Amino acid sequence: MPQPTHVMALKTPSEAELDVTLDEGMKKYLKVCREKLGIVPNVLLSYASRPEKLKTFVSYYNELMLGESGLSKLEREMIAVVVSSTNHCFYCVVAHGQAVRELSGDPELGEMLAINYRVAELEPRQRAMLDFAHKMTVTPSLVEDADRQFLRDVGFSDDEIFDIADTAGFFNMSNRVATAVDMMPNPEYHGRNR
Numbered sequence: 001m002p003q004p005t006h007v008m009a010l011k012t013p014s015e016a017e018l019d020v021t022l023d024e025g026m027k028k029y030l031k032v033c034r035e036k037l038g039i040v041p042n043v044l045l046s047y048a049s050r051p052e053k054l055k056t057f058v059s060y061y062n063e064l065m066l067g068e069s070g071l072s073k074l075e076r077e078m079i080a081v082v083v084s085s086t087n088h089c090f091y092c093v094v095a096h097g098q099a100v101r102e103l104s105g106d107p108e109l110g111e112m113l114a115i116n117y118r119v120a121e122l123e124p125r126q127r128a129m130l131d132f133a134h135k136m137t138v139t140p141s142l143v144e145d146a147d148r149q150f151l152r153d154v155g156f157s158d159d160e161i162f163d164i165a166d167t168a169g170f171f172n173m174s175n176r177v178a179t180a181v182d183m184m185p186n187p188e189y190h191g192r193n194r
Contacts, residue, residue: 002187003090007042009182013049021051029058039186041095043174046183064170070160071167074103075126079133079167081113086137089175094185101193128154132161133168 013021018030026048033040047054065076077099084092097110104110112120117130128151136143151161177183 004182004184006182006184008046008184010046011049012045018048022048022054023051026051026054026058039188042184042186043091043095043178046178046181060170064167069163070157071129071163072103074100075129076163076167077103078113078117078126078130079164080171081110082117082130082133083137083168083171084175085114085117086134087172087175087179089171089178091178091183091185092171092175094189098189098192107194125154125156129156129164132164136165136168137172 019027022030030040030044030048033044044054044058047057065073065080069076071079077096080092080096081100084096093114097114100110100113101107109120113130117134122130132143132147132151135147148161151164152158156164
């Protein structure tokens with residue numbers, strides 16, 4: 001049975017509406033997505049119903065996931081999958097699971113992270129990073145100095161610890177929005193990098 005065909009459960013703007021409501025920068029951004037990815041991710045179409053929120057989302061997401069960091073792009077995507085799996089966010093597990101498959105070259109890693117990241121054979125650094133992101137998602141009030149020190153002990157700098165926390169925090173927020181509006185991942189994600 002295929003997933004539902006809607007972008008989200010709320011009204012999303014049509015192509016004609018996007019042409020009127022989006023500024024030139026956001027129109028160009030969506031065009032680049034189409035050219036590079038072959039799709040416009042449904043998260044962007046969802047946020048496009050609120051053009052200023054779309055700009056804010058794109059700016060923050062790009063800085064978080066593509067900006068300078070001691071965390072690799074793959075590590076940031078791994079955090080996205082583990083947090084999203086913990087939150088049962090269908091959209092983000094599918095979309096970021098595909099990114100993990102692409103960046104790692106491993107067609108199984110995305111599923112392992114989505115189902116139970118503890119079964120994946122990971123470097124101690126990555127295991128500690130994902131344990132921290134998971135704890136931050138499930139019991140954030142229990143994160144303490146010992147957790148941050150453990151990350152330092154496996155080689156993370158304070159800036160990298162901030163980036164782990166920032167990435168996990170962002171996906172906790174975006175998972176809740178995606179779930180609340182019943183956002184569906186683009187069907188193309190399911191078959192890529194298998």
